[in-house]
Amino acid sequence: MTIQYVHTFVFACANCQLPAAVTRVSEEQTRKSFGDGSMRTFCGWCGKACYGSAATAQHHYVEEWRRALRAGHH
Numbered sequence: 843m844t845i846q847y848v849h850t851f852v853f854a855c856a857n858c859q860l861p862a863a864v865t866r867v868s869e870e871q872t873r874k875s876f877g878d879g880s881m882r883t884f885c886g887w888c889g890k891a892c893y894g895s896a897a898t899a900q901h902h903y904v905e906e907w908r909r910a911l912r913a914g915h916h
Contacts, residue, residue: 844869845907846869846908847867847868847869847871847906847907848904849866849873849902849904851901852900852902852903853883853899854900855888855890857885857888858888860885861900862884862892863883864881864894871906873899873904874896878895880895881895
């Protein structure tokens with residue numbers, strides 16, 4: 843079975859400067875697997891679209907998905 847990793851990237855919204863997060867899944871544990879491609883989300887504060895990349899994220903959190911399920915993080 844392939845191990846999946848959950849990546850959460852946190853950016854500052856370009857419109858209101860409050861935090862906006864994007865979550866992705868990868869078979870790799872490092873942020874390099876996402877390259878420089880743009881990620882889009884909608885800000886929960888102002889509702890506008892936010893864009894960022896793995897390289898520009900202010901914070902990056904990663905966890906093995908099976909371990910997260912066993913720990914009850916769902």
